[in-house]
Amino acid sequence: MSWQWRSTVHESGVVRELMNRVEEEVAGAPDQIARLRFRVGALSGIGPEHLKEGARQYALERWGYSPEVEVEESGDPTDPNSLGVLLVSIGLEA
Numbered sequence: 001m002s003w004q005w006r007s008t009v010h011e012s013g014v015v016r017e018l019m020n021r022v023e024e025e026v027a028g029a030p031d032q033i034a035r036l037r038f039r040v041g042a043l044s045g046i047g048p049e050h051l052k053e054g055a056r057q058y059a060l061e062r063w064g065y066s067p068e069v070e071v072e073e074s075g076d077p078t079d080p081n082s083l084g085v086l087l088v089s090i091g092l093e094a
Contacts, residue, residue: 011046015054018087019062025090030059035068035091041082048073051085067091 023030040048048071056066
């Protein structure tokens with residue numbers, strides 16, 4: 001699964017859009033999410049720690065808990081996704 005957000009919007013807007021996408025992917029039932037994985041492009045302008053903390057805070061406020069959040073940072077400015085943030089995977093509880 002891969003979803004990309006490309007924009008110069010403020011980080012909180014990026015987090016909100018990504019987390020809305022997560023909710024869509026799990027058909028509005030986020031209580032089964034154990035882990036989220038994102039990849040930040042080298043030229044995205046989004047700090048990995050800001051994304052991680054923003055996703056945790058969003059989940060806590062909206063879902064009542066915070067799943068594990070992993071954020072990889074690509075250092076390759078020539079990567080086709082270097083300007084964006086990818087939703088790499090959603091890990092569900094067994």
